[in-house]
Amino acid sequence: MDLWVAIAGFGVGIVVGLTGMGGGALMTPLLVLVFGVAPLSAVSSDLVASAIMKPFGGAVHMRRGTVDKRLVLWLCAGSIPAAFGGVFIAKAVDAEGMSQVIQSLLGGALLLAASGLVLKAWFGLRDQARAAADPSLREVVEGTLKPVSVRIIPTVLVGAVGGLVVGVTSVGSGSLIVIALMALYPALRPQQLVGTDLVQAVPLVGAAALAHLLFGDFQLALTVALVIGAVPGVLLGAAVSSRAPGGLIRAALTVVLTASGLKLLGADTVVVGYATGALVLLIPAVWVLARRHHGLPLRTAQIPAARAPEVPAEQVHAA
Incomplete structure (x- = not known):
């Protein structure tokens, strides 16, 4: 077993657990x-490890x-059969050429999604400033998780496209679905977005992995090293993302989307590394400047949770 592969798996596992994407x-x-x-x-072993x-x-x-279990159900209805189909299509046609086209399109989509997250954060700060000036505008308490109205046909189609891409390239079980969920369901909180995407990816990646076990080039030692590193990494990342503030998750998503998009578009690994490091340094500074621009404090005041009224001890004993 290669120790460095396990260490790489641990790092990627943290990213997947934190953002729900970026594995493939x-x-x-x-x-x-x-x-x-x-x-x-690499594709076969990565899918089995995922x-x-x-x-x-x-x-x-x-x-x-x-x-959101309803979203998971309808996404899987499209993704599971499409994942099997993607492997067979890759065998029947020029898999390398198709993979390059899909990866280029996906890379562009990831960069657009990263830009969309930045714009969404900007408009979110504007809305916070308005709500601070006029408390009657505060309709949703930060952190409240509400179910969304499921759009069945678009959701199934998203799952089918995601499954097809994963079957061909091993990429997209998180990236592509996250982009689509952000577009279809803008009311989803970042925690819901990551959690829903991680759960729907389980049967999707499982179907693609089974097909690659049968028809791909699975290597046991490579996969074991990935799993040994990735499992504790994804547990750590998921534990953080399920409790972390939405802004932190959006920042992590922005970094991973940009790095993944550049890599899929063929950027050199060194360029991707410099771009990722620059984003990690710039995002906090830009966040501070944006909050000051909108007249918001650097730390968001926490809204206390509602507490049940205290019952006098005499009434308790009488009951």
Whole structure:
């Protein structure tokens, strides 16, 4: 077993648990470019490792109540059969050419999604400033998780497209679905977005992994090293994301979306590293400047939870 592969798996597991995405977009290029693994072996082993890793992160979010089970059901209705189909399509046509086209399109979509997160955060700060000036505008308490109205047909189609892409490239079980969920359900909280995406990815990646076990180039030693590192990583990341403030998760999503998008578009690993480091340094500074621009304090005041009225001890004894 390669210790460095396990360490890489731990790092990617943290990213997946924290953001619900980035597993295939980060791990597959790492295996190919850094560890010299053959592309088909990297795809097959990465998918099998993800099928083992993601249930751990999904279980954390299930316990925290940050999963919309109806969305998971309808996404899986489209993604599971499409994941099998993607593997067979890759065998029947020029898989390498199709993979390059899909990865380029997905890379562009990830960069657009990162830009959308930045704009959403900006408008969110504007709304907070308005609510601070006029308390009657405060309709939703930060942290309140509400169910959304499910749009069945678009959700099934999103699952089908995501499953097809995963079957061909191993990329997209998190990235593509996160983008689509953000567009279809803007009312989803970041915790719900991550939790729902992690849980729906379990059967999706499982279906694609089974197909690659049968028709791919699965390597046991490589997969074991990935799993040993990724499982504790995804548990740690999921535990943080299920409790972390929405702004922290949005910042992490922005970094992972940008890094994954650049890598899928063919950027050099060094360029991706510099871009990621720059974002990590710039995001806190930009956040401070944006809050000052909108006249907001740097720390958001916590709204105390409602408490039940205290019952006098005499009444308790009388009852």
